Amino acid sequence: MDDNLQRCCYDLEFTVASNLVAISSGTLLYQVLSKDDPSCKTFVYRLDVPVTAGWISLTIETRIKLAYALARQWFGVYITSETPNDDWLLDGLAGFLTDTFIKRFLGNNEARYRRYKIVDALYYNPSFTLSILQKLGVATEIFNLWFHMLQQTKKSGARANSKREHEKKVSYLGLTSLLSLPAQGATYCAWCF
Known part of the structure; x- marks a missing residue:
């Protein structure tokens, strides 16, 4: 179909x-x-x-983009950035809330799959993937969410995310592939180096 x-x-x-x-x-x-x-x-x-079925999938993508826009607007009412460099906070909070939306309404598998696609692309072609993320205006949002998820722990002290060994390896490979990029080409992501 x-x-x-x-x-x-x-x-x-x-x-x-x-x-x-x-x-x-x-x-x-x-x-x-x-x-x-x-x-x-x-x-x-x-x-x-x-x-067509494609129309339905466009509806899902539109909902995700709308969820991000609404979250950013909602946080923007309460948080005002002092300088343009402080926009990462709004992007990070909106990205976190959007990821929560994806988990709740599309399921954990869809949320994991979307993150995996980005990490996989970063590993195989970091400079191209970063340029695409930057053009879409989501690079900061994705990296904030990524680092937040890597740092999350349960009350027991165990990692809350990346429980599977494969997820950990792919995540670290994606991050280390960024280190191969020249620093001047990654000024929009300078905080992650």
Whole structure:
């Protein structure tokens, strides 16, 4: 069903807090109120116009970008950077909240996969990957989140992230590949050297 020539009318499910209403294009088929604590409502819409699966994946990417923009705006109301060099704090907090959004609504596997793709690209072509991240304006956000995750520990003192040996190796290989870059080419990421 991932072919652009194959279209179908999808049923879309949105689960929200019981005091909210989910609005979508299409026709509302039904809504279900859960008895869980806290209670929530699930709205099911059917798209009236057949669309491709690519349209649905664009919706997910748009939600992630919107989550980042809203988080940055929300933190920006409460935190004002003294200089442009202090924007890393807003980027880091917004990135952390966006990663939390991805984990909660798309699952841990999707969040890990997205981080792994970036680390893998850094290892195989660090200068190109950094230039792309810089053009997208997410380099600082990604590195802040990465370093934050590497430092997180549980109450027991064990690492909270990168439990698997392979994740640790890939993460360290990605970071060490950055050391091969000339310092003047990485001025936007000078704090990580």
